[in-house]
Amino acid sequence: MHLAYPAVLAALLFCTGLYGVLARRNAILVLMSVELMLNAVNLNLVAFDVWLRDALHSGQALTLFTIAIAAAEIGIGLAIVLAVHRNRGTADIDKLRDSAEPRDPDDDPHDDPDNPHAPSATPAAADVADKKAEATA
Secondary structure, eight states: OOTHHHHHHHHHHHHHHHHHHHHOOBHHHHHHHHHHHHHHHHHHHHHHHHHHTOSSOHHHHHHHHHHHHHHHHHHHHHHHHHHHHHHHSOOBHHHHHHTSOOOOTTOOGGGOTTOTTSOOSSHHHHHHHHHHHHHHO
């Protein structure tokens, strides 16, 4: 068998997965598209391993490693999607991005008088702190 057949099939699989990642809005479909891309890489690894007639079969070993990583990735990804779906009620990526809490401009950590590590907000307060340090020295 020629190397071109699995390479073209892997390219088609990878492009399909890339389109799915870029165009889909559902988080589960995005995870499935990432799996398609990883399977395209696995197909290339095995095809080149067979074509090069590697005695160590390093392409197949890397494929098994990639399958293990993909299984861990899909398990963690689905756990995150389920947790987000329970909290927000949707797995739509755009709605999750839009529903993020906006940053409150009034909540500035520099203005916290109870935080001794926060830098002072005004130059006058910095001058007072410098004079206190000089007086104690």
